[in-house]
Amino acid sequence: MKNRNPAGTVSILLFLGYMFLPILATYIFSVAVRWDRSILPEGLTLDWYRTAFQDRWFLIVFTHSITLSAATVLTSVVLIVPTAYWVHLRLPKALPLLNLISTLPFAIPAVVLALGLIKLYGQGPLQLARTPPMLVLAYVIFTLPFMYRPVASSLEAVDVRRLTEAAQSLGASWPRTLVQVILPNIMPGILSGGLLVFATVFGEFTLATLLVGARYKTFPMQLVYYTRRDGRIASAYSVISFTVAWVTSLIILWVATWGTRRSAGRGVQGELASQQASVGGTV
Amino acid sequence: MSYLDLEGLVKTYGEVDAVSDFNLAVDKGEFISLLGPSGCGKTTTLRIIAGFETPNRGTVRLDGEDITQVPPHHRGMGMVFQSYALFPNMTAWGNVAFGLRVSKRTAGQIDQRVQELLELVGLADASQKYPAELSGGQQQRVALARALAIEPKVLLLDEPLSALDAVVRVSLRQEIRRIQSQLGITTVYVTHDQEEALSISDRVVVMRKAEIEQIGTPIEIYTSPKTLFVATFIGTTTKFDAVVADGRSGRVRAGEIDLAVGQDLSRAFSDGDSVSVFVRPEAIRIAQAGETVQADNILPATLESVTLLGPVIRLSLTCSGMSLVADVNTSERSRFARGEDVLVCFQAGACRVMPKQEI
Numbered sequence A: 001m002k003n004r005n006p007a008g009t010v011s012i013l014l015f016l017g018y019m020f021l022p023i024l025a026t027y028i029f030s031v032a033v034r035w036d037r038s039i040l041p042e043g044l045t046l047d048w049y050r051t052a053f054q055d056r057w058f059l060i061v062f063t064h065s066i067t068l069s070a071a072t073v074l075t076s077v078v079l080i081v082p083t084a085y086w087v088h089l090r091l092p093k094a095l096p097l098l099n100l101i102s103t104l105p106f107a108i109p110a111v112v113l114a115l116g117l118i119k120l121y122g123q124g125p126l127q128l129a130r131t132p133p134m135l136v137l138a139y140v141i142f143t144l145p146f147m148y149r150p151v152a153s154s155l156e157a158v159d160v161r162r163l164t165e166a167a168q169s170l171g172a173s174w175p176r177t178l179v180q181v182i183l184p185n186i187m188p189g190i191l192s193g194g195l196l197v198f199a200t201v202f203g204e205f206t207l208a209t210l211l212v213g214a215r216y217k218t219f220p221m222q223l224v225y226y227t228r229r230d231g232r233i234a235s236a237y238s239v240i241s242f243t244v245a246w247v248t249s250l251i252i253l254w255v256a257t258w259g260t261r262r263s264a265g266r267g268v269q270g271e272l273a274s275q276q277a278s279v280g281g282t283v
Numbered sequence B: 001m002s003y004l005d006l007e008g009l010v011k012t013y014g015e016v017d018a019v020s021d022f023n024l025a026v027d028k029g030e031f032i033s034l035l036g037p038s039g040c041g042k043t044t045t046l047r048i049i050a051g052f053e054t055p056n057r058g059t060v061r062l063d064g065e066d067i068t069q070v071p072p073h074h075r076g077m078g079m080v081f082q083s084y085a086l087f088p089n090m091t092a093w094g095n096v097a098f099g100l101r102v103s104k105r106t107a108g109q110i111d112q113r114v115q116e117l118l119e120l121v122g123l124a125d126a127s128q129k130y131p132a133e134l135s136g137g138q139q140q141r142v143a144l145a146r147a148l149a150i151e152p153k154v155l156l157l158d159e160p161l162s163a164l165d166a167v168v169r170v171s172l173r174q175e176i177r178r179i180q181s182q183l184g185i186t187t188v189y190v191t192h193d194q195e196e197a198l199s200i201s202d203r204v205v206v207m208r209k210a211e212i213e214q215i216g217t218p219i220e221i222y223t224s225p226k227t228l229f230v231a232t233f234i235g236t237t238t239k240f241d242a243v244v245a246d247g248r249s250g251r252v253r254a255g256e257i258d259l260a261v262g263q264d265l266s267r268a269f270s271d272g273d274s275v276s277v278f279v280r281p282e283a284i285r286i287a288q289a290g291e292t293v294q295a296d297n298i299l300p301a302t303l304e305s306v307t308l309l310g311p312v313i314r315l316s317l318t319c320s321g322m323s324l325v326a327d328v329n330t331s332e333r334s335r336f337a338r339g340e341d342v343l344v345c346f347q348a349g350a351c352r353v354m355p356k357q358e359i
Helices: A006-031 A047-054 A056-090 A092-107 A110-121 A132-142 A144-157 A160-169 A174-202 A206-211 A219-229 A231-259 A262-282 B042-050 B092-102 B107-120 B136-149 B166-183 B194-200 B218-223 B228-233 B330-335
Strands: B004-013 B016-026 B031-035 B057-062 B077-080 B154-158 B186-191 B203-208 B211-216 B238-246 B251-254 B257-260 B274-279 B285-288 B297-308 B312-319 B322-329 B341-346 B352-355
Touching: A006 A047, A006 A231, A047 A056, A047 A231, A056 A092, A056 A132, A056 A144, A056 A160, A056 A174, A056 A219, A092 A144, A110 A132, A110 A206, A132 A144, A132 A174, A132 A206, A144 A174, A160 A174, A160 B077, A160 B136, A174 A231, A206 A219, A219 A231, B004 B042, B016 B042, B016 B211, B031 B042, B031 B166, B031 B194, B042 B077, B042 B154, B042 B186, B042 B203, B077 B136, B092 B107, B092 B136, B107 B136, B136 B154, B136 B166, B166 B194, B186 B194, B194 B218, B203 B218, B203 B228, B211 B218, B211 B228, B228 B274, B228 B352, B238 B257, B238 B322, B251 B274, B257 B297, B285 B322, B297 B330, B312 B330, B312 B341, B322 B330
Parallel strands: B031 B186, B031 B203, B077 B154, B154 B186
Antiparallel strands: B004 B016, B004 B057, B203 B211, B238 B251, B238 B274, B251 B257, B274 B352, B285 B341, B297 B312, B297 B341, B312 B322
């Protein structure tokens, strides 16, 4: 920057402050002895982390949240990827409809979704209401845009139609084409979608509370419980939650670049890197 | 009986005819080009042969067997696409091996065959490269090797050279022809480039607006076009709008010009009928005004422009308000200057006469 524009610098600083000050404050608060009577924290301690880890609920809620996140990612990959592929390949006219459906969850508040599901599945043969599987299914709907969008843009980027026809002319059936040709090439989309879904579900509170509540306590529920008792332990929980999101991204990034080396790998890295900031904000 | 038979193929999209009543018999080992402007139905026809489109009516027969309803992955036809369509996640080797793996060959057989094919297309040392690391021409060679690897019953190529630059295009098309002849593989080649079609095909199918205009060897298509469209679409040509003046002695009148066309027109036309007369630019000779020349037709003309095309220069001329095109050897370029008055000379036998119709 040769010509420094003060207005530009100020707006960038404001933006960075807006984004990172709360996170920074959370980190500091989680290691502060006390930070409510003075400008600077009164000493540093790891006691709040010790308390958090020693809580007998910690491992339970952690496992629950990881299980929910993983189950949601798997379910949505299995449901959404073949559907999106098929629509791109055979029903391109239905794409606008699919795009619309995929943004609907943004328009439906979690409360409405939860109450609707309880009402609908409260009776009848399925008896899914208020069970973790139902929560997973609700999460699949809730996070549909996060999974669908990156998958759809990957599908658009690789010309699935031509690749499918090429594979078919070489004798491959369509399931084989999907697994060996299409999936590896849209992996960046699936991974970034999966990452967003994982992070969103790991930090989700409303649906979990309304749909299953204390029967299947999740990490955010425990976090909320602590915000009412001791903000410093709650901060420690938040930091752990951030860390989970970062570690998941790194693991997925590592797996992705290891699995689809070279040209495809570079694409994965770029796309995932651009998703990480938003993940930090989601959790 | 021919090897690949297309009988009465019809394909419509809504109200639009993509292909209407397409009939073609391809012999084993033959190289056929489908040539025409975009939207003429050539690609749709190819996709029907490949099985990617189902015709509304008609039959596709391969070696006597009706395969109209057979899905593409059971047809055993290798396809090469304009956009290469290589699998980006696989190396050149992996791409060529894909079809062989599907057909469950042993690892040894696959290795040997892939090696053979990469050598055939001249890419043996690029086997471990990914498509993104190869040039367009190299990618299309890999695509060709991939299609040939499965020993396809028919090789289908959909504008395979359109995305490549001119030099690569010419060398690769010669190579496609060389490989095709070497393997004796039946080939259907779609292109909108007439030079491409004429230079590599055994027979050319010229298409327009979903219909076949003419089927013939390249030389037939070039020298004896059957329709006005073929005459104007293939190569460059000068067209005179004329009326038959004396059909029996082969004389027509175009505006103020009398032309000898060297054939008895009285069987096909009556005197006074409107006709179009075509003359190829290479059949025209240019003489200086005042020079003594011998030709059936000698017309005074003015030179409007001179364009260098490489081995020849193309002259645009006007003669009594009509435009003409003539090609002369580039070595003669110093003889011509714009605005000059010259004589246009051509033999009666160089004229091709057709009924006048709108294209």
